[in-house]
Amino acid sequence: MNESSAGRSGFPPAYLDRVGSSFTDFLAAAAPDLLPGRRPHPQLPVGDLTPHGTTIVSVAYDRGVLMGGDRRATMGNLISSRDIEKVYPADAWSVIGIAGAAGIAIEMVRLYQVELEHYEKIEGLTLSLDGKANRLAQMIRGNLGAALQGLAVVPLFAGYDLDAAPGASPGRIFSYDVTGGNYEERGYAAVGSGSLFARSSLKKTWRSGLSGDAATRSLLEALYDAADDDSATGGPDPVRKLYPIVYRVDAEGSVRLTDDEVAAVTDTIIAERAAADGQG
Amino acid sequence: MTMPYYASPEQLMRDRSEYARKGISRGRSVAVVTYADGVLFIAENPSSTLHKVGELYDRIGFAAVGRYSEFESLRVAGVRLADVRGYSYNRRDVTGRVIANAYAQTLGEIFTQQMKPYEVELCVAEVGETPEADQLFRLTFDGSIVDEPDFVVMGGQAEAVTGHLREHFLPGMELAEALKVGVQALSAVSPATGGANGGSPALLTAEQLEVAVLDRRRPKRAFRRVVGAALRSLLDSGKAAVGAEEEPTHTAAHAPSAPAPGTPAGLGEPSAPDTGGTAGGGQHPPTTT
Numbered sequence: 001m002n003e004s005s006a007g008r009s010g011f012p013p014a015y016l017d018r019v020g021s022s023f024t025d026f027l028a029a030a031a032p033d034l035l036p037g038r039r040p041h042p043q044l045p046v047g048d049l050t051p052h053g054t055t056i057v058s059v060a061y062d063r064g065v066l067m068g069g070d071r072r073a074t075m076g077n078l079i080s081s082r083d084i085e086k087v088y089p090a091d092a093w094s095v096i097g098i099a100g101a102a103g104i105a106i107e108m109v110r111l112y113q114v115e116l117e118h119y120e121k122i123e124g125l126t127l128s129l130d131g132k133a134n135r136l137a138q139m140i141r142g143n144l145g146a147a148l149q150g151l152a153v154v155p156l157f158a159g160y161d162l163d164a165a166p167g168a169s170p171g172r173i174f175s176y177d178v179t180g181g182n183y184e185e186r187g188y189a190a191v192g193s194g195s196l197f198a199r200s201s202l203k204k205t206w207r208s209g210l211s212g213d214a215a216t217r218s219l220l221e222a223l224y225d226a227a228d229d230d231s232a233t234g235g236p237d238p239v240r241k242l243y244p245i246v247y248r249v250d251a252e253g254s255v256r257l258t259d260d261e262v263a264a265v266t267d268t269i270i271a272e273r274a275a276a277d278g279q280g
Numbered sequence: 281m282t283m284p285y286y287a288s289p290e291q292l293m294r295d296r297s298e299y300a301r302k303g304i305s306r307g308r309s310v311a312v313v314t315y316a317d318g319v320l321f322i323a324e325n326p327s328s329t330l331h332k333v334g335e336l337y338d339r340i341g342f343a344a345v346g347r348y349s350e351f352e353s354l355r356v357a358g359v360r361l362a363d364v365r366g367y368s369y370n371r372r373d374v375t376g377r378v379i380a381n382a383y384a385q386t387l388g389e390i391f392t393q394q395m396k397p398y399e400v401e402l403c404v405a406e407v408g409e410t411p412e413a414d415q416l417f418r419l420t421f422d423g424s425i426v427d428e429p430d431f432v433v434m435g436g437q438a439e440a441v442t443g444h445l446r447e448h449f450l451p452g453m454e455l456a457e458a459l460k461v462g463v464q465a466l467s468a469v470s471p472a473t474g475g476a477n478g479g480s481p482a483l484l485t486a487e488q489l490e491v492a493v494l495d496r497r498r499p500k501r502a503f504r505r506v507v508g509a510a511l512r513s514l515l516d517s518g519k520a521a522v523g524a525e526e527e528p529t530h531t532a533a534h535a536p537s538a539p540a541p542g543t544p545a546g547l548g549e550p551s552a553p554d555t556g557g558t559a560g561g562g563q564h565p566p567t568t569t
Contacts, residue, residue: 010385015357023363030360034368114367117501121335121359 023118024111024139036107037142047150051080053105055194055226055233056087056097058158058173059206060187061215064250065158065171067095068219070194070227071242072234073102082234087245089254091116094132094159095247099192101151108139108153115139129161133174133182141180152178156191160249169208171249188218194226194233201225212248216257220244220265224273225280236266296397300421303399307345309435309466311445312403314414315458318494318502319405322462324470325490328507333492335503337362337374339407341494345435346400346421354383354402376406380417380425388423397421401434407494407502411452414496431462437469444468459491460518486511 014030024035032038051073058067069086072079087097088109096112098105115135120126127135136157143153157174164170173185188206190198201222210218223244227235236243243262248255273280287295308324310332321343323332332351333343336358344351358379366374383402391397402419416428430449433441444465453461463484467473472488473481491506491514498504506514 010382010389011357011361015360016353016386018353018356023360023367026360027364027367031364031368034364110367114363118359118363121363122356124329124331124334 021119021122022135023115026118035142036104036111037139037145041145042149042151045150047101047152048076050151051075051084051102052232053084053086053099053102053192055190055192055198055223055230056099056156057190057195057198057202057219057222057226058097058156058185058188059202059210059215059219059222060158060169060171060173060208061210061212063170063212064160064248065095065173066212066215066219066246066248067097067156067158068223068244068246069097070223070234070244071237072232074232079234082237082240083242085245087247088113089247089256090132090157090159091120091126092253093126093162093249094129094157095249095254096136097156097158097191098153099155099195100153101146104143104146104151105153105155108143108155112136112139126162128163129159129172132159133157133184136174137176137180137182140176140178144179147178154178154191156189158249160251160254170251188222190222190226192226192233194223194230197229198222198226212250216246216248216261217265217269219246220262221269221280224266224269228280236263236270238263238267238270293392296391297422300391300397300399304346304401304421304434305436307435308472309433309437309441309469310343310345310403311431311433311441311462311466312343312405312416313431313445313449313458313462314411314416314451315455316411316452317455318407318496319414319416320455320458320462321405321490321492321494322459322466323490324466324472324484324488326472326488328490331490333490333505335359335501336379336404337366338371338500339494339496339502340374340376340379341405341407341492341503343403343405343432343434344400347398350398351400351402354386354398354400357386358383358404376404376415376417380404380419383419384423384425386423387419387421391422403432403434405432405494407496409496433465440469441465455493456514456518459514463489463515463518483515486515 027034053073054070056069058065067087071083073081073084084102087095090096090113096109098109116127116132136155155176159172161170161172173189175183175185175189175191187208188202202218205218205221224235227233243259243266246257246262248257310323313320319341321333321341325332330348334355336342342355342358361379361382362374387398398421400421404417406415408414416432418426418428418432430451431445433445448461467481467483470484473484491511493504493506494502495504496502
């Protein structure tokens with residue numbers, strides 16, 4: 001920490017200034033070295049030197065939204081991790097999944113979680129879902145320089161909209177591009193290297209107004225299909241008991257499905273495909 | 281030639297203390313009381329938006345009396361310090377002691393170096409794994425810091441409220457009971473209830489109170505405001521406990537887990553996720569012993 005951080009001499013002036021409710025903005029003033037976008041960018045493409053996370057899928061259902069991700073991280077042609085977690089709760093009502101350079105992505109998720117909590121504590125209110133989605137877009141925009149050197153981070157954001165109009169679906173999904181473009185998706189979305197296959201799968205299995213169970217199955221099937229055709233996406237690993245991570249966000253808040261719940265659905269999918277000679 | 285104005289340092293400090301004390305004594309009181317499952321904040325505060333009690337971090341809460349603009353900027357500074365430390369080290373490395381120290385330094389500096397001292401008194405409370413690990417720090421306008429056991433009272437009638445609490449406080453009270461004791465102590469001196477004029481005062485109502493808890497059973501963020509129907513039912517169950525004291529069969533019911541019908545999610549049920557809790561706070565059942 002530097003001389004601008006609070007310590008033995010009490011709060012530095014920046015801490016007592018009423019500059020706003022954003023943690024990122026505050027860090028930019030008080031401790032800019034802690035922000036991801038402020039560091040010098042590498043001069044050469046370094047994409048192959050860092051682990052990359054791959055496929056994230058999000059699916060809306062009648063009472064909320066689900067998000068799941070496989071467990072693989074790759075470094076060039078190597079599998080660098082079999083049990084990485086790429087889906088995180090952003091706050092009590094939203095989740096964020098990340099594809100791309102793992103180190104930067106995880107740092108960004110941490111910063112984003114603090115950002116939302118910080119706003120909540122200072123203002124005594126939770127940001128609106130659109131506000132949260134916009135805030136994330138600004139953080140992605142700040143990473144553009146690194147993205148061009150192979151350290152792109154592309155998140156998927158989903159949440160339960162507490163202010164949803166009656167009749168509208170409360171579960172909403174937002175996708176992003178590396179320049180910080182922010183797009184609301186209808187029904188389902190996928191990012192990462194396996195997203196093409198995941199989306200094709202969802203196109204056939206997703207229907208509006210799915211129940212929670214049917215949506216979970218649809219999501220896990222999409223991840224299975226992505227792993228089937230994309231080498232950078234990991235399939236379910238019953239040998240090591242590693243299954244995709246799935247979060248559910250509904251009126252009760254966000255909850256991670258237990259491994260047993262996910263394993264049960266995954267095992268059914270595997271059994272059905274085995275029975276159909278591998279065709280799904 | 282004009283003589284430069286001279287005042288002795290003693291005189292200056294005395295004047296500033298008196299000024300700050302006067303400012304603080306005009307305000308209503310706040311009591312911070314430990315109970316079996318954590319720390320309870322009770323403030324006499326008719327406003328539902330200008331809070332005197334707030335969350336600093338996962339296990340740390342804040343209460344203040346005095347001038348709102350001054351303690352609000354201190355609260356924000358505390359939240360920032362906690363979040364910066366938690367972000368650059370780890371969430372576990374944010375302690376009440378660190379924040380209380382920063383407050384003490386800042387208040388001391390302002391008291392000695394600025395014309396006008398801050399007219400505030402603060403309490404930083406941290407809830408631990410066990411009741412013995414709970415910590416209450418009380419900070420005064422001149423930067424003195426005291427680590428208090430059991431409870432802290434600040435504000436206009438602090439002496440009288442402290443006296444009342446000292447008589448009625450018991451370690452390890454249930455929430456409803458602790459709230460009852462605290463509200464009685466505040467009501468006894470409050471001008472709003474006629475308690476200041478002697479006689480038997482009415483109790484402060486839910487509308488006149490700001491109540492929050494740091495509940496050690498909640499998984500990550502322990503701070504939770506008790507508002508609306510949840511607060512009314514908690515106050516009522518405290519009253520019921522008064523009536524039941526004569527009955528030997530009385531068992532102190534732990535009230536916060538019994539939300540009144542129509543209570544929004546998260547108010548009343550300690551394990552329910554709400555905006556003051558962690559994501560997925562409902563997945564871990566509270567560990568009641």
